[in-house]
Amino acid sequence: MEVEAVDEGVIGKILIDADTDNVAVNTPIALLLEDGEDSASLDNYDASGGSENTAKEEEAASAKEESSNSSASASSSGSSVSTGVDAYDASGEIPEGTEMVKMSVREALRDAMAEEMRSDERVFVMGEEVAEYQGAYKVTQGLLDEFGAKRVIDTPITEHGFAGVGVGAAFHGLRPIVEFMTFNFAMQAIDQIVNSAAKTRYMSGGQMASPMVFRGPNGAASRVGAQHSQCFAAWYAHVPGLIVVAPHTAADAKGLLKSAIRDANPVIFLENEILYGQSFDVPVLDDFTIPLGKAKVARSGDDVTIVSFGMGMTYALEAAEKLAEEGVNAEVIDLRTIRPLDMDTIIASVQKTNRCVTVEEGWPQHGVGAELSAQIMEKAFDYLDAPVLRVSGKDVPMPYAANLEKLALPSVREVIDAVNAVTYRS
Amino acid sequence: MAKKASTTRRKTKKVDKEEIQKYYRDMLLIRRFEEKAGQIYGMGLIGGFCHLYIGQEAVVVGMQSAITEDDAVITSYRDHGHMLACGMDPKGVMAELTGREGGYSKGKGGSMHMFSKDKNFYGGHGIVGACVPLGTGLAFSQKYQDTGNVTLCYMGDGTVNQGQVYESFNMAELWDLPVVYVIENNEYAMGTSVKRASSQPELFRRGESFNVPGEQVDGMDVFAVAEAGRKAVEWARSGKGPYILEMKTYRYRGHSMSDPAKYRSKEEVNKKRAESDPIEKVREKLLNEKIYTEDELKEIDKEVKSIVAQAVEFAQESPEPHPDELMTDIVA
Numbered sequence: 001m002e003v004e005a006v007d008e009g010v011i012g013k014i015l016i017d018a019d020t021d022n023v024a025v026n027t028p029i030a031l032l033l034e035d036g037e038d039s040a041s042l043d044n045y046d047a048s049g050g051s052e053n054t055a056k057e058e059e060a061a062s063a064k065e066e067s068s069n070s071s072a073s074a075s076s077s078g079s080s081v082s083t084g085v086d087a088y089d090a091s092g093e094i095p096e097g098t099e100m101v102k103m104s105v106r107e108a109l110r111d112a113m114a115e116e117m118r119s120d121e122r123v124f125v126m127g128e129e130v131a132e133y134q135g136a137y138k139v140t141q142g143l144l145d146e147f148g149a150k151r152v153i154d155t156p157i158t159e160h161g162f163a164g165v166g167v168g169a170a171f172h173g174l175r176p177i178v179e180f181m182t183f184n185f186a187m188q189a190i191d192q193i194v195n196s197a198a199k200t201r202y203m204s205g206g207q208m209a210s211p212m213v214f215r216g217p218n219g220a221a222s223r224v225g226a227q228h229s230q231c232f233a234a235w236y237a238h239v240p241g242l243i244v245v246a247p248h249t250a251a252d253a254k255g256l257l258k259s260a261i262r263d264a265n266p267v268i269f270l271e272n273e274i275l276y277g278q279s280f281d282v283p284v285l286d287d288f289t290i291p292l293g294k295a296k297v298a299r300s301g302d303d304v305t306i307v308s309f310g311m312g313m314t315y316a317l318e319a320a321e322k323l324a325e326e327g328v329n330a331e332v333i334d335l336r337t338i339r340p341l342d343m344d345t346i347i348a349s350v351q352k353t354n355r356c357v358t359v360e361e362g363w364p365q366h367g368v369g370a371e372l373s374a375q376i377m378e379k380a381f382d383y384l385d386a387p388v389l390r391v392s393g394k395d396v397p398m399p400y401a402a403n404l405e406k407l408a409l410p411s412v413r414e415v416i417d418a419v420n421a422v423t424y425r426s
Numbered sequence: 427m428a429k430k431a432s433t434t435r436r437k438t439k440k441v442d443k444e445e446i447q448k449y450y451r452d453m454l455l456i457r458r459f460e461e462k463a464g465q466i467y468g469m470g471l472i473g474g475f476c477h478l479y480i481g482q483e484a485v486v487v488g489m490q491s492a493i494t495e496d497d498a499v500i501t502s503y504r505d506h507g508h509m510l511a512c513g514m515d516p517k518g519v520m521a522e523l524t525g526r527e528g529g530y531s532k533g534k535g536g537s538m539h540m541f542s543k544d545k546n547f548y549g550g551h552g553i554v555g556a557c558v559p560l561g562t563g564l565a566f567s568q569k570y571q572d573t574g575n576v577t578l579c580y581m582g583d584g585t586v587n588q589g590q591v592y593e594s595f596n597m598a599e600l601w602d603l604p605v606v607y608v609i610e611n612n613e614y615a616m617g618t619s620v621k622r623a624s625s626q627p628e629l630f631r632r633g634e635s636f637n638v639p640g641e642q643v644d645g646m647d648v649f650a651v652a653e654a655g656r657k658a659v660e661w662a663r664s665g666k667g668p669y670i671l672e673m674k675t676y677r678y679r680g681h682s683m684s685d686p687a688k689y690r691s692k693e694e695v696n697k698k699r700a701e702s703d704p705i706e707k708v709r710e711k712l713l714n715e716k717i718y719t720e721d722e723l724k725e726i727d728k729e730v731k732s733i734v735a736q737a738v739e740f741a742q743e744s745p746e747p748h749p750d751e752l753m754t755d756i757v758a
């Protein structure tokens with residue numbers, strides 16, 4: 001047997017049975033004799049390390065073996081490797097038998113704000129055209145009527161200024177919801193978001209913070225060109241001190257926005273213009289919230305994990321649908337929160353499927369998919385049967401021309417191709 | 427500091443015949459071009475945002491008469507009129523609106539993002555306020571290179587509330603940059619009237635604390651615009667630094683194509699159109715002073731219409747950009 005060891009020495013004991021295949025990287029395969037030791041002294045070595053943790057790992061590993069008969073199943077002693085992780089179970093969010101209503105994402109967001117404003121006087125909304133015009137995309141429709149001009153405030157076009165005003169108000173006890181007409185314009189304000197909102201809890205040694213929500217449409221809209229079409233998920237997800245949320249469905253939009261408004265941290269809440277008009281089932285509950293930081297298995301499957309968020313979910317789900325027709329069962333995970341990432345849910349899925357494709361509309365370099373791929377590599381390397389593949393927007397500013405715009409955005413076809421590649425079906 | 431802001435209502439001085447004819451033609455071209463753009467937007471040939479300039483034609487046509495071809499122009503997303511006034515080809519502008527290969531940005535920029543190095547038109551910028559430091563930078567370079575040129579830097583009434591506008595005013599005055607800031611006060615920024623967004627609604631005074639002189643002008647009167655423009659451009663060109671012109675104007679159409687326009691009444695719009703249409707005003711003058719007959723004006727109308735029709739034809743026939751264009755022009 002040919003082995004590569006970090007140290008030179010004499011093998012005292014071989015830990016792996018003869019002819020074992022698929023030995024995971026970092027698995028101890030043999031023990032070297034220390035000076036003056038002989039091989040008999042190694043007889044009682046417990047290859048598992050004996051810890052409780054490792055016992056759990058092995059349980060998970062064998063459970064995994066049942067669900068998938070492919071490749072690497074061994075646990076590993078590498079401390080960064082996750083095994084036995086628990087996936088978040090989103091099915092408990094809506095109690096069985098709850099009445100559901102069809103509602104657009106736009107209405108769900110408005111209801112979330114209205115409910116929180118009713119129950120907490122400190123909550124107010126400000127932004128361009130949010131009051132009298134009822135919102136540039138009509139998300140704040142009706143709020144001025146119900147809550148009045150004190151709490152629903154039209155600002156001048158002055159993003160850097162009013163974002164800072166929001167942060168200051170949050171320092172001083174209010175719970176601002178700052179609407180950006182689109183997140184493209186939040187670029188004017190990104191200094192206040194990153195330097196003031198995100199860092200003050202830390203810089204003040206925990207004395208002061210900015211519990212608030214920055215929200216608005218993010219990502220590509222249709223045919224509005226380079227300056228109005230881009231995804232900022234990765235930008236904000238880079239920043240410690242921020243929570244970053246990007247819902248896909250109306251129910252998630254509502255439950256997550258309510259949680260975001262209550263959260264003690266600055267939350268970047270990324271909506272999508274194209275999703276505003278789409279309708280989904282929303283539970284009829286007095287106070288429906290969804291925890292931040294938890295992903296959702298939007299569709300379960302065993303063959304491949306597709307991870308996405310927000311608008312990306314439309315590609316992911318449609319691809320999964322088509323793949324099912326071809327006999328490939330994709331598990332689709334909706335991140336919902338991008339920072340912090342719910343890696344447990346993703347890893348648990350990858351342990352089952354051994355393959356992963358990420359989908360996002362943003363640019364590939366340093367994108368959400370890049371981060372997911374790095375973490376999956378670090379935490380579930382031994383479970384992977386193929387490299388993680390990223391489907392993303394192309395590495396260009398968004399073109400205006402209809403045909404180029406289509407090419408610049410990800411497509412269902414690209415998701416299917418990526419799945420075919422990681423399942424070696426292409 | 428002597429440069430105090432003041433309001434001036436100008437009496438129209440004698441303008442020569444050729445100049446009046448040109449004003450009329452140029453304004454009419456913008457009007458007809460924009461009407462057509464609105465039409466073909468409705469037909470689905472133009473996508474996304476499309477901000478029409480109808481009602482504001484006198485501002486850009488009057489200002490253009492005050493500069494030379496070597497001076498620079500920069501504005502926001504409401505830019506079709508500025509490009510036509512700069513002498514850019516209506517075909518290339520229209521084809522950019524339809525996102526075709528023959529457009530000024532090869533179809534990659536769209537309505538809000540168009541440029542012509544050739545005509546010294548520096549865009550076409552979609553982010554409110556961004557063009558103001560950029561225009562100031564153009565003037566910085568003009569001064570640095572001692573070209574003797576000036577920059578016309580246009581912005582809206584809503585735009586003047588962006589912080590970078592004041593950072594620009596300060597630098598421009600501090601460094602005596604040859605820039606004329608033209609505030610096109612069409613009374614609304616989307617659905618927000620000036621008085622709901624501006625603590626100082628007299629926008630020509632917005633440079634006072636930086637010692638930038640300012641002046642309010644009847645922006646529906648192309649002669650008044652031209653005269654104020656000449657004075658301001660002369661000021662900037664002679665090395666005295668920036669100048670602010672607040673043009674009182676009005677947009678007849680919605681902010682963009684999807685604007686329910688509940689923030690103002692139909693009567694308000696109709697009254698403006700009826701009482702102070704910039705093109706009607708010149709038309710009357712042309713007839714009253716017997717520069718043209720009704721028939722001759724009809725002839726001009728026809729010519730302009732045909733230019734626009736050709737532009738539309740070109741914009742429909744020009745092919746979509748080649749797919750390879752997706753990955754070009756990103757870095758050099």
Ligand SMILES: Cc1ncc(C[n+]2csc(CCOP(=O)(O)OP(=O)(O)O)c2C)c(N)n1
Nearest residue numbers: 185504552553554582583584585614615616
């Ligand atoms: C930084 C930024 N914020 C918001 C917008 C959205 N927006 C586009 S135009 C506009 C109104 C601008 O009004 P004004 O400056 O008066 O120009 P007008 O449209 O009247 O020509 C707004 C808010 C934007 N493009 N950029």
Ligand SMILES: [Mg+2]
Nearest residue numbers: 582583614615
């Ligand atoms: Mg305006």
